[in-house]
Amino acid sequence: MSQFWRAVQWWEEWQLRFLVLASLFFQYFLFLAALLRKRRIPAWFRALIWLAYQFGDVVAIYALATLFNNHKKDEVAAGIRGHLDTLWAPVLLLHLGGQDGITAYNIEDNENWRRHLLIAASQIAIAIYVFCKSWWFDDTRLLRAAILLFVPGVVKCLEKPWALKNATVTSIIDSSDPQMMLTMEEKDDKPAKTLEDYVQAATGRVKEPQKEETPDEYFVNKMNDEPYHLFVDLSHPYSIRLKNLEIMAAETGRDEVHDRVRLFLSRGFDRLYTKHKASYGGVLRAIVVFLTFVDIGLFQESRRSTYVPADVVVTYILLCCTAALELVSACVVLGSGLPLPDDQIAQYNIFGYLARNKKHWTLRHLAFLLGLKDHLDHLWCTTPPVPSRHITELVHDHVYGGWKDYIDADGVRHVNDDQNKETGSRTGIKAVDYYHRFNDSRGQRTLEWENKILLERSSATSMTTPTPTPQEPQPPPQLHSKPLGHFERSLRRPFDESIIIWHLATxxxxxxxxxxxxxxxxxxxxxxxxxxxxxxxxxxxxxPGTRRGLFRAVYLELRKMLGDKKSEWEGGDEGTDKKKKMKVPTRAMDEIARRIIQKVRNPPKRSAARPRPGRVSADELVRHAWDLAHELMEFAKGKAVEIEENKLKEEELERKRMGKPEDVAVTIKKMTEIAISAKKEGDDKMWEVIQSVWVEMLCFSAGRCRGYLHAKILGNGGEYLSYVWLLLSYMGMETMAERMQRTELPLDGDTGALVTTLDLEDDDDNEQAPEDPPRKQASEDPSGTTATSSAAAVVPTGSGAAVVPVVGNDNNV
Structure with a gap:
C-alpha cells in the first residue's frame, strides 16, 4: 500500500511537468498536421489529427487547472516549485490559442465560437490568478519574462474564438465587400441589370473578348481572396460575374484554369478552417516570436540555481521549443502559406468492387461481424485516385463551348415546331431559356446534337435521292446510325438511376x-x-435525395448473375474445406465483366413478375444498361460504316480522276486499311459521345450541391466536385441561389446585386421619402403582388431539357 501512495505522491509532483510537455507535443503535432490536412491522407491519420485537436485544448486546460490548485494550496510558498511555474502560465495560453493552420477541424466547430470564448476567458482568469500570486516574487527578471509573454498569450488565446466567429455562416454573409462591387459597377460602361442583359453580355464577351493586357489587379486580388462567399450560396453581381468569366475564359486559358481553381479552393479553406482572415495576425505573430526569444534571454539571466533542476530543464524545453514553433509557424503563414489542396479524383468501380470482395472475403466478413462493413467500403476505394487536370480542361471546354455555340447571344433563336410545319410558323426561344436549358442538361445536349446530325443526314439523303416512279417505288433512305432511343430513355430516369446505368454501360x-x-x-x-x-x-x-442503396442493389444483382455460391463470397459453411476456401481464384475485372456481359447478352427466361410498387428492380437497371451499351456500340458500327463508305467513294473518285487502272491486290489492301481506320474512328466517336454525357452529368451534379456541403467536405480533404462547382460559378453558370429562385414568371433584377442605403449626409429625418413610382397594371407586371391568378399559371419557357417525364419510380422528389 505504501508503494501506491508513493506513486501517487510522485505523480502529484511530476504531473504538471508532464502536462506542459504533453501540451507542447500536441502543438507540434497539430502544426505538422495542418500542413497535410488539405491532402488526401489515410483515415487513421485523420483520426489522430482529430484526437490531437481535442486533447490539445484539454491538456492545456488541465495544466492551468493544476497550476491553480497548486497556488491555491500555497505549494509555492512551501518551496515545492519555487515560482518557476509562473512562466508556464502564459506559454499554456499560447498553446490554448492553437495553431494558425487548424482553428477548426469540422465546419461545425466554427459555430461553437461562444464556447471557445468562454473557455478562453476562464483560462485567462486562472492565469491572472497565478500571476497575481507571484507578483511579489524577488526574481524580477523572471517576473519581467512572465509579463512580456502574458499579454501576447492572452491576445492569441482570444484570437482563436475570433477566427472561429469570422468563419461562421452569418459572418461570411455579412462580410461582403461593397467597395469592390461599386468599383466594378462604375467601371462597367453597360452594366447588366437583368438576366437577359447578363446572358447577352456574357456570350458577347466569350465570342469577342476584350483586349486587355492584364486583368485589373485590384479585382484579381479580390477574386483570389473571396471565393468563400460561394460557400454560403451568395451570388456576385452580374458585373463581377462578367469579369470572372472574362478572366477564366479569355485571359487564363484552359491550361491555367485548374491551377487557378485550386488556388481559389485553398483560399476558401484558409478562411473556413484557419486564422488566415484574422486581422492584426501578422503583427501579433511577429510580436509573439520576438517576445518568446526575449523570454529565453531573461530566463537565462534569472536566478536559475534557486529552482528545482527538473523545473529548469522543463522551462528551457518549453520556452525554446515554443519560440521555434512560433517562428516556423509565422514563416509558413506569412510566407508561401499552407500547401494547396489535393487535386486527385477518387475512383470506385462496381466490377472492381466485385473482384475486391471476392478476393478479400475474410476481411469483409470480419468487418461485417464488427459492424464496420459500410465504414470499410467508404474508406477502401477499388481503384487508386487519378490526377484531375485533364477533366478540369474538359469541363472548361464544355462551358466555353456552351457559351459560344449553344446559348444564343442574339436574343431569340427560331426553331421549327413539328406542330406548325404546315403553316410555317415558328416558336421563338430566348437566349435565357437556352442558358437555363444548358444548366439543366445532363446528357440532353449531346443527344440533341447527335439527333440533329442524323436528321441533317436524313434530309440530305432524301434530297439527293431521285424521285421514284409510280412503277418502281423507291425505298426510304437507309441510315447506318439509328436514333438513340435507349440513350434518351436513360436520361429520363431519376438522376441516381441514370448514374448507375451509364456507369454499367461505360x-x-x-x-x-x-x-x-x-x-x-x-x-x-x-x-x-x-x-x-x-x-x-x-x-x-x-x-439531394440520392439513393445510396442503388449501388448495393446492383452489386448484389451482378453477384447473382455470376452464379457463384455464397461460400465463395462469404467464407462458406462449416463443412467446406478450409484450403479450398482460401484458394478461391481471384478474377480480374475484365473476366468478371465478360462473364456478366455474356449473361446479359443471353438472358435466361424469367417470370413476368414485376417489382412491388415503390421499388426499383436492380435487374431492370442492369438490362437497361446493357441495352444502352449495345445501342452505343451499334452507333459506333454505324459510324464506321458511314466513314468507310465515304472513304471508299473518295478513293474511287481519286482513282478515276488520276486515270489509274484498277488493281485488285492494291484495292483489297486499301479497303482493309480503310475498314480498320473507319472502325477506329467509329469507336472514337462513340467514346466522345460517352465522354460528353459524363461531363454534362458531372456539371449537373456539381451545380446542385449546396455550397455549405462543399465547405464541409474541404475539412476532410476535399472532393473534385468542388473544383467543378467553383469553375462553373466563375465561368458564369447558374448558381444555386439563382436555381432555387428561378420562377415561372419573368424575373427582374440581379440576385447578387448590392443593396445600398442613403449616405449619412443625405439622410435627413425632416426630409420626406421619395414617392413610389406608379404601379403597373396586373397584366403589365406579372411579378407584382397584384398579378392575376391567370398570370401565375404561365408555363415556364426555360424549363430545360432535364425537366422531362420520369420513367419508373422517382424517390428523389
Whole structure:
C-alpha cells in the first residue's frame, strides 16, 4: 500500500511537468498536421489529427487547472516549485490559442465560437490568478519574462474564438465587400441589370473578348481572396460575374484554369478552417516570436540555481521549443502559406468492387461481424485516385463551348415546331431559356446534337435521292446510325438511376470493345468511376435525395448473375474445406465483366413478375444498361460504316480522276486499311459521345450541391466536385441561389446585386421619402403582388431539357 501512495505522491509532483510537455507535443503535432490536412491522407491519420485537436485544448486546460490548485494550496510558498511555474502560465495560453493552420477541424466547430470564448476567458482568469500570486516574487527578471509573454498569450488565446466567429455562416454573409462591387459597377460602361442583359453580355464577351493586357489587379486580388462567399450560396453581381468569366475564359486559358481553381479552393479553406482572415495576425505573430526569444534571454539571466533542476530543464524545453514553433509557424503563414489542396479524383468501380470482395472475403466478413462493413467500403476505394487536370480542361471546354455555340447571344433563336410545319410558323426561344436549358442538361445536349446530325443526314439523303416512279417505288433512305432511343430513355430516369446505368454501360462498352488507345475512353471511365464513388460514398453531394442503396442493389444483382455460391463470397459453411476456401481464384475485372456481359447478352427466361410498387428492380437497371451499351456500340458500327463508305467513294473518285487502272491486290489492301481506320474512328466517336454525357452529368451534379456541403467536405480533404462547382460559378453558370429562385414568371433584377442605403449626409429625418413610382397594371407586371391568378399559371419557357417525364419510380422528389 505504501508503494501506491508513493506513486501517487510522485505523480502529484511530476504531473504538471508532464502536462506542459504533453501540451507542447500536441502543438507540434497539430502544426505538422495542418500542413497535410488539405491532402488526401489515410483515415487513421485523420483520426489522430482529430484526437490531437481535442486533447490539445484539454491538456492545456488541465495544466492551468493544476497550476491553480497548486497556488491555491500555497505549494509555492512551501518551496515545492519555487515560482518557476509562473512562466508556464502564459506559454499554456499560447498553446490554448492553437495553431494558425487548424482553428477548426469540422465546419461545425466554427459555430461553437461562444464556447471557445468562454473557455478562453476562464483560462485567462486562472492565469491572472497565478500571476497575481507571484507578483511579489524577488526574481524580477523572471517576473519581467512572465509579463512580456502574458499579454501576447492572452491576445492569441482570444484570437482563436475570433477566427472561429469570422468563419461562421452569418459572418461570411455579412462580410461582403461593397467597395469592390461599386468599383466594378462604375467601371462597367453597360452594366447588366437583368438576366437577359447578363446572358447577352456574357456570350458577347466569350465570342469577342476584350483586349486587355492584364486583368485589373485590384479585382484579381479580390477574386483570389473571396471565393468563400460561394460557400454560403451568395451570388456576385452580374458585373463581377462578367469579369470572372472574362478572366477564366479569355485571359487564363484552359491550361491555367485548374491551377487557378485550386488556388481559389485553398483560399476558401484558409478562411473556413484557419486564422488566415484574422486581422492584426501578422503583427501579433511577429510580436509573439520576438517576445518568446526575449523570454529565453531573461530566463537565462534569472536566478536559475534557486529552482528545482527538473523545473529548469522543463522551462528551457518549453520556452525554446515554443519560440521555434512560433517562428516556423509565422514563416509558413506569412510566407508561401499552407500547401494547396489535393487535386486527385477518387475512383470506385462496381466490377472492381466485385473482384475486391471476392478476393478479400475474410476481411469483409470480419468487418461485417464488427459492424464496420459500410465504414470499410467508404474508406477502401477499388481503384487508386487519378490526377484531375485533364477533366478540369474538359469541363472548361464544355462551358466555353456552351457559351459560344449553344446559348444564343442574339436574343431569340427560331426553331421549327413539328406542330406548325404546315403553316410555317415558328416558336421563338430566348437566349435565357437556352442558358437555363444548358444548366439543366445532363446528357440532353449531346443527344440533341447527335439527333440533329442524323436528321441533317436524313434530309440530305432524301434530297439527293431521285424521285421514284409510280412503277418502281423507291425505298426510304437507309441510315447506318439509328436514333438513340435507349440513350434518351436513360436520361429520363431519376438522376441516381441514370448514374448507375451509364456507369454499367461505360464498363460494358470498355470491356466488350477493343480500346482504341485514345484519351476519351480513359476520361470517360475516370468520370464514370468518380460518379459511382459519389453515388456510393458521398450520395449527399451527388444530388439531394440520392439513393445510396442503388449501388448495393446492383452489386448484389451482378453477384447473382455470376452464379457463384455464397461460400465463395462469404467464407462458406462449416463443412467446406478450409484450403479450398482460401484458394478461391481471384478474377480480374475484365473476366468478371465478360462473364456478366455474356449473361446479359443471353438472358435466361424469367417470370413476368414485376417489382412491388415503390421499388426499383436492380435487374431492370442492369438490362437497361446493357441495352444502352449495345445501342452505343451499334452507333459506333454505324459510324464506321458511314466513314468507310465515304472513304471508299473518295478513293474511287481519286482513282478515276488520276486515270489509274484498277488493281485488285492494291484495292483489297486499301479497303482493309480503310475498314480498320473507319472502325477506329467509329469507336472514337462513340467514346466522345460517352465522354460528353459524363461531363454534362458531372456539371449537373456539381451545380446542385449546396455550397455549405462543399465547405464541409474541404475539412476532410476535399472532393473534385468542388473544383467543378467553383469553375462553373466563375465561368458564369447558374448558381444555386439563382436555381432555387428561378420562377415561372419573368424575373427582374440581379440576385447578387448590392443593396445600398442613403449616405449619412443625405439622410435627413425632416426630409420626406421619395414617392413610389406608379404601379403597373396586373397584366403589365406579372411579378407584382397584384398579378392575376391567370398570370401565375404561365408555363415556364426555360424549363430545360432535364425537366422531362420520369420513367419508373422517382424517390428523389
Amino acid at each position: 464498363e460494358f462498352c470498355y470491356f466488350d470493345h477493343v480500346d482504341t488507345g485514345g484519351d476519351a475512353p480513359q476520361h470517360s471511365r475516370v468520370i464514370s468511376n468518380y460518379m459511382a464513388y459519389l453515388l456510393f460514398v458521398r450520395p449527399w453531394m451527388l444530388m
